Amino acid sequence: xxxxxDPTGGGAKKDEAxxxxxxxxxxxxxxxxxxxxxxEDLELKQNLELYVERVQDPNPDLQRAALESMRQEIRASTxxxxxxxxxxxxxxxxxxxxxxxxxxxxxxxxxxxxxxxLSVLALTMSAEGERESLSYRLIGTEGDIGSWGHEYVxxxxxxxxxxxxxxxxxxxxxxxxxxxxxxxxxxxxxxxxETEAVDLLMDVEDLDLLLQxxxxxxxxxxxxxxxxxxxxxxxxxxxxxxxxxxxxxxKFEEYPNALQIALFLDNTQYVKQVFxxxxxxxKKKQFCYMIARHGIxxxxxxxxxxxxxxxxxLQDIVNNTKLSEGYLxxxxxxxxxxxxxxxxxxxxxxxxxxxxxxxxxxxxxxNLAATFVNAFVxxxxxxxxxxxxxxxSTTGSSGNWLFKNKExxxxxxxxxxxxxxxxxxxxxxxxxxxxxxxNDNPILSGALLGVGIVNCGIxxxxxxxxxxxxxxxxxxxxxxxIGAIMGLGIAYAGSQNxxxxxxxxxxxxxxxxxxxxxxxxxxxxGMIYVGSCNEEVAQSIIFALMDRSEAELGDALTRFxxxxxxxxxxxxxxxxxATAEVSKTFNEKIRKYCDMTLLSxxxxxxxxxxxxxxxxxxxxxxxxxxxxxQGPAVLxxxxxAMSEELGIDMEIxxxxxxxxxxxxxxxxxxxxxxxxxxxxxxKVTVMDTLSRLSHDTDxxxxxxxxxSLGLIGAGTNxxxxxxxxxxxxxxxxxxxxxxxxxxxxxxxxxxGKGLLTLTPFHSERFLLSPTALAGIVTLxxxxxxxxxxxxxxxxxxxxxxxxxxxxxxxxxxxxxxxxLSVPVRVGQAxxxxxxxxxxxxxxxxxxxxxxxLLAAGERAELATDKYIPLSPILEGFIILxxxxxxxxx
Numbered sequence: 001x002x003x004x005x006d007p008t009g010g011g012a013k014k015d016e017a018x019x020x021x022x023x024x025x026x027x028x029x030x031x032x033x034x035x036x037x038x039x040e041d042l043e044l045k046q047n048l049e050l051y052v053e054r055v056q057d058p059n060p061d062l063q064r065a066a067l068e069s070m071r072q073e074i075r076a077s078t079x080x081x082x083x084x085x086x087x088x089x090x091x092x093x094x095x096x097x098x099x100x101x102x103x104x105x106x107x108x109x110x111x112x113x114x115x116x117x118l119s120v121l122a123l124t125m126s127a128e129g130e131r132e133s134l135s136y137r138l139i140g141t142e143g144d145i146g147s148w149g150h151e152y153v154x155x156x157x158x159x160x161x162x163x164x165x166x167x168x169x170x171x172x173x174x175x176x177x178x179x180x181x182x183x184x185x186x187x188x189x190x191x192x193x194e195t196e197a198v199d200l201l202m203d204v205e206d207l208d209l210l211l212q213x214x215x216x217x218x219x220x221x222x223x224x225x226x227x228x229x230x231x232x233x234x235x236x237x238x239x240x241x242x243x244x245x246x247x248x249x250x251k252f253e254e255y256p257n258a259l260q261i262a263l264f265l266d267n268t269q270y271v272k273q274v275f276x277x278x279x280x281x282x283k284k285k286q287f288c289y290m291i292a293r294h295g296i297x298x299x300x301x302x303x304x305x306x307x308x309x310x311x312x313x314l315q316d317i318v319n320n321t322k323l324s325e326g327y328l329x330x331x332x333x334x335x336x337x338x339x340x341x342x343x344x345x346x347x348x349x350x351x352x353x354x355x356x357x358x359x360x361x362x363x364x365x366x367n368l369a370a371t372f373v374n375a376f377v378x379x380x381x382x383x384x385x386x387x388x389x390x391x392x393s394t395t396g397s398s399g400n401w402l403f404k405n406k407e408x409x410x411x412x413x414x415x416x417x418x419x420x421x422x423x424x425x426x427x428x429x430x431x432x433x434x435x436x437x438x439n440d441n442p443i444l445s446g447a448l449l450g451v452g453i454v455n456c457g458i459x460x461x462x463x464x465x466x467x468x469x470x471x472x473x474x475x476x477x478x479x480x481x482i483g484a485i486m487g488l489g490i491a492y493a494g495s496q497n498x499x500x501x502x503x504x505x506x507x508x509x510x511x512x513x514x515x516x517x518x519x520x521x522x523x524x525x526g527m528i529y530v531g532s533c534n535e536e537v538a539q540s541i542i543f544a545l546m547d548r549s550e551a552e553l554g555d556a557l558t559r560f561x562x563x564x565x566x567x568x569x570x571x572x573x574x575x576x577x578a579t580a581e582v583s584k585t586f587n588e589k590i591r592k593y594c595d596m597t598l599l600s601x602x603x604x605x606x607x608x609x610x611x612x613x614x615x616x617x618x619x620x621x622x623x624x625x626x627x628x629x630q631g632p633a634v635l636x637x638x639x640x641a642m643s644e645e646l647g648i649d650m651e652i653x654x655x656x657x658x659x660x661x662x663x664x665x666x667x668x669x670x671x672x673x674x675x676x677x678x679x680x681x682x683k684v685t686v687m688d689t690l691s692r693l694s695h696d697t698d699x700x701x702x703x704x705x706x707x708s709l710g711l712i713g714a715g716t717n718x719x720x721x722x723x724x725x726x727x728x729x730x731x732x733x734x735x736x737x738x739x740x741x742x743x744x745x746x747x748x749x750x751x752g753k754g755l756l757t758l759t760p761f762h763s764e765r766f767l768l769s770p771t772a773l774a775g776i777v778t779l780x781x782x783x784x785x786x787x788x789x790x791x792x793x794x795x796x797x798x799x800x801x802x803x804x805x806x807x808x809x810x811x812x813x814x815x816x817x818x819x820l821s822v823p824v825r826v827g828q829a830x831x832x833x834x835x836x837x838x839x840x841x842x843x844x845x846x847x848x849x850x851x852x853l854l855a856a857g858e859r860a861e862l863a864t865d866k867y868i869p870l871s872p873i874l875e876g877f878i879i880l881x882x883x884x885x886x887x888x889x
Contacts, residue, residue: 044086048094049094052070055098055101056097063110067114074091074120074148075148088120089124091121092125095122098121102115111139112139115137123151131159133152137156145180145183145184145187146183146187150191153184160203160204163177178206181204181209184197185200185210186213189215194218197222207240208244210244210248220254223245224832224833226245227261228831230242235574235606239265246261246265250274255277256283256286256290256870256873258274260873282815284304284314288315288318289317289877289879292323295770295771300318318459319459320457321460324423324424326877327380327755328382329851330853334853336754339378339385340377340384340750342370345373351729363736365740366739367401367409368405368406368412369739370743371409371416372798373746375415376752378419379751379805380424382427383420386416387402387420402414402443407793408793410443411479413446414432414435415450415483415796417432418454419802422454422805423454432454435447435450441477441479441480444480444483448487451468452469452487452491455491456490456491456803457771459495465492466497466499469488473485473504481517485507486524486799488500489523489528493528494528494771496532496534500524501525501529501537504525505536508544516794519558519560522541523560525541526541526566527567530567530770530771534568538565541565544561545561553587560778560781562590562598565594566598566600567777569598569602570601571601571768571770573602573603576598576599593629596615596629596633597781600636604639604640604773605642605773607644615636616637616654630663630669631666631784632669632781638676638677639676643768644765648677648678651673652677659689664698668698668701668704670693671693671708672783672784674712676777679711680711680714680757680759681856687713687720687724690712694724702738706728706744707744709724709745710744710746710748711758713745713748714748714749715749715752715755721749725746725749729742741786756806756807758801759804762806764829774803776801776803778800808855809853809854810850810854812869813880814879814880815879815881820867822862822863822867823850823864824848824849824860825860825862826842826848826859826860828842828844828857829841842861854875866882867882868880
């Protein structure tokens with residue numbers, strides 16, 4: 001079983017017949033004594049010794065012949081990977097002699113020839129860190145390095161990386177190294193070792209070389225590796241890597257992937273470029289669906305889409321006007337249109353006697369909980385059994401439920417109508433219209449908030465939300481103002497709309513405005529300008545913070561001011577530094593809180609390890625009771641680490657430690673952090689931890705844990721969670737506030753009857769929607785102090801979650817955007833980055849016909865060749881093109 005000569009070998013081809021290939025006899029151990037060598041090996045050994053002597057012969061012809069033969073022997077055997085090739089093994093004792101002789105040789109072609117051979121021998125011989133292989137390579141012939149085999153090229157690449165670092169520190173020239181790098185990269189790219197080529201180029205900081213070497217066969221794998229490596233690189237390298245992969249995708253016209261990277265980099269120029277480079281209108285429609293899912297405001301211009309009618313049609317998709325239609329067609333397909341009542345969710349009949357008997361009392365707190373449950377469960381379905389029942393039916397008027405709520409409860413009740421009509425702007429405004437004529441301020445306030453909720457994520461040229469809410473921002477009654485302000489924040493999240501800024505900014509610096517109005521104005525501005533680093537908004541919020549009195553700084557609502565400031569810098573990393581400096585001048589009551597909030601928002605979703613360490617250090621301190629800044633620090637840990645699976649697992653472990661050793665105020669935040677890490681993804685270990693904490697002696701911890709149970713199961717209908725929450729409802733049947741939390745959690749688990757998700761990540765966890773994260777983070781900050789906010793009169797903060805609510809569906813449509821049912825396989829996604837060949841991307845799949853639901857960590861692929869999807873990532877709306885090469889069997 002002699003090893004075949006390396007197929008890439010250039011020189012090994014000429015005299016293949018005359019070269020004796022040493023036989024590899026498996027029974028022979030390499031470490032046997034010389035007398036145990038087989039005859040062939042013995043002959044080879046003697047031949048090689050002869051060559052070594054001849055190389056030192058004064059006669060150049062003999063030298064050349066000996067070098068040539070030696071080279072043949074080495075080349076013919078470098079192809080086996082399991083053990084050191086025989087010729088290298090036998091030449092080991094002579095390495096020193098050959099090195100010494102090499103130094104005495106005059107410069108000639110032969111000396112270069114010998115350098116090549118020494119370079120290969122150095123593979124096994126050279127001492128650690130000497131980089132001899134490389135130094136001999138650099139003075140050797142210019143020949144093809146690949147012919148010496150993969151192992152040699154790999155070793156060289158490693159030595160180049162070390163040498164490069166050394167030369168950079170000494171500022172020595174690196175041109176000769178770069179020539180070698182060119183050769184090695186070309187070799188790797190030809191031989192399916194894209195990952196190694198990328199690693200080498202990262203080491204020598206020259207990724208631009210990739211563009212010359214990628215071709216149609218390997219660009220996808222190269223880009224796959226680049227984008228997944230970006231998560232683990234320190235800035236600014238990560239952005240550079242993504243830039244390169246964007247260019248590669250553009251070069252090969254793989255536009256959907258290029259668009260994803262453009263969205264990830266938050267680079268509008270790049271997004272435009274994708275539109276202008278692509279000529280296919282259908283593909284552009286698909287891009288619009290991707291942008292709509294990401295939730296950014298984006299205006300198409302005539303460069304991107306020339307024809308005006310087409311542009312309007314595309315702008316409609318970007319504005320998300322089709323979302324409600326798609327969602328309802330999914331609901332009809334899965335047959336869940338039937339409205340559910342809170343009782344269907346509580347399933348009290350499954351519990352034993354004591355809890356169900358106690359629940360018959362009609363308390364305002366229970367009715368409020370039922371309002372939220374009803375709103376979450378029937379979100380987007382346009383019908384329910386409490387709010388939208390026709391007024392003349394025998395059950396009495398629809399106003400009935402509204403008036404079963406106390407003062408501020410009516411706000412949430414009226415707003416819940418907006419949630420039920422979610423994304424269907426026309427129907428929603430028609431339903432809410434009747435409340436606008438009410439003289440009851442809370443009802444009016446709720447109607448205003450409802451308008452904001454209906455318009456969440458849906459943009460429209462006529463700006464209905466601004467037209468309706470604009471005039472109420474400056475009314476007398478503070479609850480009406482808050483309804484309008486919060487409604488604007490939800491409807492225009494991420495739109496950076498300057499009209500609204502000019503309405504809301506004056507409130508922040510108005511000495512007469514009550515604190516709660518200022519707090520919500522700050523939040524709404526943070527939402528509207530999320531991740532924009534807008535200076536003017538930041539200034540207004542900073543001044544508002546500086547104007548607060550000592551007493552106000554102690555108020556729970558004041559926390560929304562730093563949060564509004566943090567949202568401006570969501571995910572923007574270094575851009576926050578100037579503002580963070582200013583925050584050091586605040587009153588010490590709020591200074592550290594502000595610091596932590598800014599840090600955690602700015603690095604949210606980046607996975608930045610250094611920031612995780614900073615935040616951990618803050619959490620490690622044991623402080624007085626009054627200090628509140630550790631709460632946002634713990635949430636910050638989850639926000640930073642949530643970007644990739646590895647970070648999530650490590651973070652869950654460190655949160656466990658905090659539960660054991662942390663102070664009370666840290667323990668209260670830990671469940672919320674766990675809820676954020678696994679949002680809409682009920683991992684069993686996390687579920688058990690939260691279940692344990694939900695019986696904690698500290699009621700704040702228990703409440704946070706219960707809400708988090710709702711968050712991790714949001715929209716999953718998870719049966720185990722539903723059971724846990726039912727048991728908790730009987731356990732806490734006497735404690736109104738805890739029972740309220742249990743009800744909210746039950747509503748979240750069954751959100752949208754299991755068709756919705758709260759995760760801010762989409763496109764196979766690659767993209768993070770800033771508005772969605774802003775909504776979740778706001779709710780979590782409110783939960784850091786449950787009693788005054790969520791259990792107080794600001795329970796409508798729960799509606800901020802609507803920003804993150806998205807159907808977890810995959811819906812296929814034809815070229816006219818009409819639903820089209822095709823078979824798809826849905827299974828657990830498998831990470832195939834850097835694997836050889838074409839591995840399967842999903843495992844354990846089931847075949848369904850679209851539309852289908854995708855749970856966390858699942859991926860879909862078409863089970864038919866009849867159609868070609870226009871986006872490689874099957875989520876949300878996918879346009880299918882007929883495959884021209886398809887033949888029916």
